[in-house]
Amino acid sequence: MRAGMTPVLDDALRAEFQAEGEWPILARHVVRWSEVDAYAHVNHTCYLEWYEDARIRLMEEAGLRLGPDRPGPVLARIEVAYRQPAHFRDEVLVGARVTSFRRTSLVMDYATWVAGRGLVNSATALCVMFVNTTGEKAAIPDSARQLWTARHNAKGE
Amino acid sequence: MRAGMTPVLDDALRAEFQAEGEWPILARHVVRWSEVDAYAHVNHTCYLEWYEDARIRLMEEAGLRLGPDRPGPVLARIEVAYRQPAHFRDEVLVGARVTSFRRTSLVMDYATWVAGRGLVNSATALCVMFVNTTGEKAAIPDSARQLWTARHNAKGE
Amino acid sequence: MRAGMTPVLDDALRAEFQAEGEWPILARHVVRWSEVDAYAHVNHTCYLEWYEDARIRLMEEAGLRLGPDRPGPVLARIEVAYRQPAHFRDEVLVGARVTSFRRTSLVMDYATWVAGRGLVNSATALCVMFVNTTGEKAAIPDSARQLWTARHNAKGE
Amino acid sequence: MRAGMTPVLDDALRAEFQAEGEWPILARHVVRWSEVDAYAHVNHTCYLEWYEDARIRLMEEAGLRLGPDRPGPVLARIEVAYRQPAHFRDEVLVGARVTSFRRTSLVMDYATWVAGRGLVNSATALCVMFVNTTGEKAAIPDSARQLWTARHNAKGE
Numbered sequence: 001m002r003a004g005m006t007p008v009l010d011d012a013l014r015a016e017f018q019a020e021g022e023w024p025i026l027a028r029h030v031v032r033w034s035e036v037d038a039y040a041h042v043n044h045t046c047y048l049e050w051y052e053d054a055r056i057r058l059m060e061e062a063g064l065r066l067g068p069d070r071p072g073p074v075l076a077r078i079e080v081a082y083r084q085p086a087h088f089r090d091e092v093l094v095g096a097r098v099t100s101f102r103r104t105s106l107v108m109d110y111a112t113w114v115a116g117r118g119l120v121n122s123a124t125a126l127c128v129m130f131v132n133t134t135g136e137k138a139a140i141p142d143s144a145r146q147l148w149t150a151r152h153n154a155k156g157e
Numbered sequence: 158m159r160a161g162m163t164p165v166l167d168d169a170l171r172a173e174f175q176a177e178g179e180w181p182i183l184a185r186h187v188v189r190w191s192e193v194d195a196y197a198h199v200n201h202t203c204y205l206e207w208y209e210d211a212r213i214r215l216m217e218e219a220g221l222r223l224g225p226d227r228p229g230p231v232l233a234r235i236e237v238a239y240r241q242p243a244h245f246r247d248e249v250l251v252g253a254r255v256t257s258f259r260r261t262s263l264v265m266d267y268a269t270w271v272a273g274r275g276l277v278n279s280a281t282a283l284c285v286m287f288v289n290t291t292g293e294k295a296a297i298p299d300s301a302r303q304l305w306t307a308r309h310n311a312k313g314e
Numbered sequence: 315m316r317a318g319m320t321p322v323l324d325d326a327l328r329a330e331f332q333a334e335g336e337w338p339i340l341a342r343h344v345v346r347w348s349e350v351d352a353y354a355h356v357n358h359t360c361y362l363e364w365y366e367d368a369r370i371r372l373m374e375e376a377g378l379r380l381g382p383d384r385p386g387p388v389l390a391r392i393e394v395a396y397r398q399p400a401h402f403r404d405e406v407l408v409g410a411r412v413t414s415f416r417r418t419s420l421v422m423d424y425a426t427w428v429a430g431r432g433l434v435n436s437a438t439a440l441c442v443m444f445v446n447t448t449g450e451k452a453a454i455p456d457s458a459r460q461l462w463t464a465r466h467n468a469k470g471e
Numbered sequence: 472m473r474a475g476m477t478p479v480l481d482d483a484l485r486a487e488f489q490a491e492g493e494w495p496i497l498a499r500h501v502v503r504w505s506e507v508d509a510y511a512h513v514n515h516t517c518y519l520e521w522y523e524d525a526r527i528r529l530m531e532e533a534g535l536r537l538g539p540d541r542p543g544p545v546l547a548r549i550e551v552a553y554r555q556p557a558h559f560r561d562e563v564l565v566g567a568r569v570t571s572f573r574r575t576s577l578v579m580d581y582a583t584w585v586a587g588r589g590l591v592n593s594a595t596a597l598c599v600m601f602v603n604t605t606g607e608k609a610a611i612p613d614s615a616r617q618l619w620t621a622r623h624n625a626k627g628e
Contacts, residue, residue, distance in 0.1 A: 032363070032366075032367050032370075033366060033367070033370055033380065033508065033509070034363045034366055034367070034508070034514060034516070036508065036509045037504065037505070037507065037508075037509070038225075038504070038507045038508070038509060038510075038511040038559060039225065039289050039509075040509040043505060044205060044209070044232050044235070045202040045205050045206060045209075045505070048201060048202050048205065049202060049346070049348045052201070052202075052346075052347055052348060053346050053347070053348070056346075056347055066347065066402070066403075068195075068196065074239075075201050075239050076238070076239055077236070077237065077238050077239065078201070078236070078237050078239075079234070079235070079236040079237075080234065080235050080236075080237075081233070081234050082231075082232050082233055082234065082235075088380070088509060089379075089380075132196050189520070189523075189524050189527075190351065190352070190523055190524070190527055190537065191351070191357060191359070191520045191523060191524070193351065193352045194347065194348070194350065194351075194352070195347070195350045195351070195352060195353075195354040195402060196352075197352040200348060202348070206503070206505045209503075209504055209505060210503050210504070210505070213503075213504055223504065223559070223560075245352060245537070246537075352539075353539065353603050358519060358523070358546050358549070359516040359519050359520060359523075362515060362516050362519065363516060366515070366516075382509075382510065388553075389515050389553050390552070390553055391550070391551065391552050391553065392515070392550070392551050392553075393548070393549070393550040393551075394548065394549050394550075394551075395547070395548050396545075396546050396547055396548065396549075446510050
């Protein structure tokens with residue numbers, strides 16, 4: 001998944017993946033051989049790797065590039081729903097958005113669609129912003145709060 | 158983690174890992190280099206791999222060895238709480254137990270403790286029993302229901 | 315890495331990655347957080363996953379889509395040279411080509427370049443064609459032999 | 472694979488795994504579900520993860536515990552021979568030994584055996600000792616040289 005290649009969720013993409021809702025962060029991917037198990041199903045951990053990649057891109061969109069001495073998201077909780085299996089060579093679309101935030105934490109939604117089959121996986125994660133080198137919690141910058149309110153339609157406190 | 162090497166949660170092991178409660182399925186592990194990220198923290202997906210391994214051992218204990226033409230657990234939902242980071246070379250203890258079951262599904266708890274530091278991660282998963290080759294749901298055998306009631310203290314329906 | 319998105323090794327791409335030689339199979343990638351270790355270096359196994367993905371695309375280019383009842387490549391040997399580390403968020407270019415083939419086996423070269431830094435990793439692999447369900451070796455089809463001779467400049471026997 | 476649990480290659484273990492030669496560093500493992508591909512074969516990268524784990528234990532045996540400001544092995548080349556597939560739930564034995572060393576580099580052999588089936592994989596790796604924080608090569612300490620000569624039967628320069 002390449003940075004800067006986020007596709008736009010236009011009508012064509014919505015039709016291809018049967019994707020609903022607004023997802024400001026998107027990435028396309030083709031399932032790799034190394035991502036499937038002995039039943040040819042995508043391993044349950046792969047969705048979490050895709051969501052992690054989307055999370056990092058989501059942070060970069062807000063000017064929060066990962067670094068040990070800068071505020072970065074630490075995963076505190078995640079809830080994942082496995083709706084349908086995905087398979088080797090499936091075309092998948094991965095989406096992410098911020099749904100709410102507080103002073104030092106935020107909630108994100110994630111989703112995976114398969115071309116021609118629709119939604120196969122969804123998740124909700126709570127992250128807390130920390131500076132790794134100090135171990136201290138960090139406030140979400142105003143610029144990120146504004147972006148998430150305006151572009152992600154997130155609810156702030 | 159070796160099959161047949163499940164340690165017993167005796168007083169010494171409880172003290173070493175500050176582990177509470179009853180966990181019929183246990184495994185010891187030492188965090189590998191390939192399991193840590195650039196902050197030297199265990200990757201969030203590794204806990205899910207450890208829990209998957211514990212789930213397979215839990216099924217084997219109940220006579221449900223994994224195979225494409227036999228009933229096996231398919232992950233439907235998982236909720237994971239990341240409480241504290243674990244690090245390279247940490248001694249970890251991973252526990253699993255069935256907490257409840259219905260005709261074709263079951264709920265399991267998982268936990269990870271670090272020696273000298275206590276609980277660092279916990280999770281709850283819902284699995285549905287399927288036969289992979291037919292794609293059909295399968296009833297949990299009576300022998301498994303009895304084992305989980307007696308040994309795991311699980312609530313059945 | 316998306317199927318059908320193989321970039322062409324034109325002058326601009328050569329300049330960006332300091333890439334030399336002919337590489338009919340190419341893919342761009344941005345290093346993921348899940349791919350780096352505690353020194354922020356790409357894990358040694360990630361190159362092999364990228365090469366595996368390139369190998370599958372190389373086979374698909376020759377009409378050899380992976381399937382259990384069709385001839386597919388089984389890795390027999392690989393030799394990997396780790397020249398320089400790659401890091402989180404590096405833009406990488408991965409290349410593959412067939413260098414020679416016999417009746418049922420082929421040799422492939424692989425390479426990884428980092429934008430602005432050039433070649434960081436290279437490998438040579440020997441694969442044998444097998445049909446998974448029968449366990450029998452399989453002859454490389456004429457169409458693949460012709461493609462690899464013409465487009466990959468491979469030496470056949 | 473637990474630190475401090477290295478089994479001894481006695482006659483019983485040799486018979487179980489059909490293992491030949493001397494291997495001062497050993498670990499037992501049971502193949503995990505997450506380690507097999509859609510053909511139920513162990514993924515080619517898993518052997519490299521097992522060997523990495525063995526390498527770290529080999530270094531610890533020589534007093535060279537991994538740390539960013541201490542000399543540690545950086546993989547420069549590896550050659551891997553995939554002889555036979557291993558499968559889900561196979562009991563495997565992984566061995567490592569130093570075969571030769573120079574002032575700042577060493578060569579190691581690795582092997583994987585499956586219980587009842589013998590040798591399935593072998594590899595040879597060249598590592599160079601570096602201090603990560605300075606990026607400087609480091610000399611192998613005399614104590615390690617003596618250990619590898621005496622216990623691994625390694626050839627020094």
